[in-house]
Amino acid sequence: MRIWHNNQFDGFYPVGTAAVVVAENLDFAVNMLNRQLKMIGLPESAEHSQFTEISTNERAAIILNDGNY
8 A cells, every 4th residue: 555645635715735545556546535525525626646655665754734824
């Protein structure tokens, strides 16, 4: 499995969004996030170009949303 993050999809309010997805590949990650967005009443706005893969080969801390808007 691979880990992806996306902080560019449309949310309920214009204050930023952030999600982490664990999936086999980028296509699965996009589909999974879009399904989740639809389930909570948001548009399926996740696109391939919005995702960044998180390496599991090295230590990292990634701030997805710091609240600064």
